[in-house]
Amino acid sequence: MLLSQSLLNSSFFQPPAFLMSGIPGMEALHGWISIPFSSMYTMALTGNILIFLAVRRTPSLHQPMYYFLCMLALTDVGLTLSTLPTTLAVLWFDHRLIAFHACLIQMFFLHFFSVVESSVLLAMSFDRFVAISNPFRYAAILTNSIIVRMGLAIVARATVSLFPLPFLLKRLNYCPGKILLSHSFCFHADVMKLACADITVNILYGLYVVLSTVGVDSLLIVLSYTLILHTVLGLASPRERLRALNTCVSHFLAVLVFYIPVIGVSMIHRFGKHLPQLVHALVAYVYLVVPPVLNPIIYSVKSKPIREAMLRVIRRKDHS
Template identity: 65%
Template sequence: MEASQQDPPLSNVSFYQPSVLLMTGIPGMGKSHHRLVSIPFCLFYLVALSGNCTILFIIGRTPSLHEPMHYFLFMLAVMDLGLVMCTLPTTLGIFWFDIRAIGFDACLTQMYFIHIVSVMESSVLLAMAFDRFVAISRPLRYKAILTKSTIFKIGLAMLMRAAVSLLPVPFLLKRLTYCSNNNLSHSFCFHPDIMNLACADDISVNILYGLIVILSTAGIDSVFIVLSYVLIIRTVLKLGTKGKCLKALNTCVSHICAVLIFFIPMIGLSMIHRFGKDVPPLVNTMVAYVYLIVPPALNPIIYSIKSKQIRRAILRLLLWKTDPL
């Protein structure tokens, strides 16, 4: 199958791009093993789809949840669904049907949207940190500061930043000359993975721009998230009593968990692609799956466990009660 999908090397042509790229499931596993491994992946995808759709439905139909914190949670659920929908077709296509080939332009499109959604999820997590800071430090002015209009503008700014900052990436990849080797390392298209297939051009521009994008988006976001929690802790310590401190910090637990399960795998994957030349392919693959599949599956569970309002709304939904909270 691989021989029929690969384009022959063209030694006499100065510019060459493969018509298709070949994605990889889990290194070292055959078709039968992939179908067995697909079971936990299907469970993660099912949890992510059902959990985030439930969050969206509950927030949309419950008037008492129409407040800034839950609007940002709504955005986070949309981003998680975006990550799932970007990777689900190709991942399950490999595991179930051994469909490895993807068109070059289709691969660039998938890569663009995966990175856009990732950057936007990072932005949403920063907005949620700001939301927690305002709620704790300015509780009386909380809703006056984070109005619906302000939240809408924040969401629009997130989209514009992600779309504009990543717009040059597909064009920077299109200008490169590629070799006959068209095997990707993942079951989805990732910028460093595609970039490393180039063999006749200097990819330093791609490396530099990719570094600039990640530092100016997720890098800045993570710094401001840490700064937000420094200010939150300083505010909480001024509350005096231990009970008030714990109650205030308890409202941040869900967000802290969401930040950790998103940024730790993302940083790990970026480090592996840039410096982990000797890292086993299996480690690279598993970190990528953790980065793209685990956060969308765990975020709805985390927020459902920690938020009494969401738990009550889910209970009402399960009991088929239609009266608003």
């Protein structure tokens, strides 16, 4: 009896697949809910691809600020494509199974693009600080080679930080009866809760990744804007102050659009366990879907050169 119990306890189980949830309590309305989701995904992909093409095809936009905007647009495309297949599969076809290894791959890229987006927003804040505090040396400081190196560093940082996560989940022993995920995509925190094992290492490493990437980035962005504000207040003319601050509005809104949902997701996971599952799902969708939708709108409305370049791309496609 003791031997059989010992064998049972020592057995290692990994589910072949997980079962994804849609919108909790609204399963009967998934067909209707898929309409706004499909629209948002279409807007996110179209808007960000348009921004990338607009910058690429407009020589006058080949400047550091717009190169960073291209990085942001490509990151938003990646973030959108990370969740689009499984979310629409659940909403359109009620296809809720995701293979174990496919789940780990999706989880890696979902968190990867989130960390990259945070890093790109930090790079953009540095760009704005240099442009305002040292405008005459702006082009000399942010050369093309420096921007390429910054882009490679951002990708390397996200890769190195997140590479261990799939392996930390793969080593865990899972409960045979617990395969239901809380969302229509794979979060690290969501997957590790299904394990029948000590997940202390996963919790600590997940916390380390959040603090060392998004946490550090947010503090440095606040520092950048503090220095920017100090520099702007030192300008003699009110018109110059307004013009300098106006160049930061789009980036500041993009920061708010990204970090407010990030803070919301973190708070919900830490302190909102008593809240309905619907609230958890909606906050997660806002965090992953809304920033890629709003960023192109923010930059096309606030930046006349981007808006005009995007319109030229659209007209060229209409004529072709």
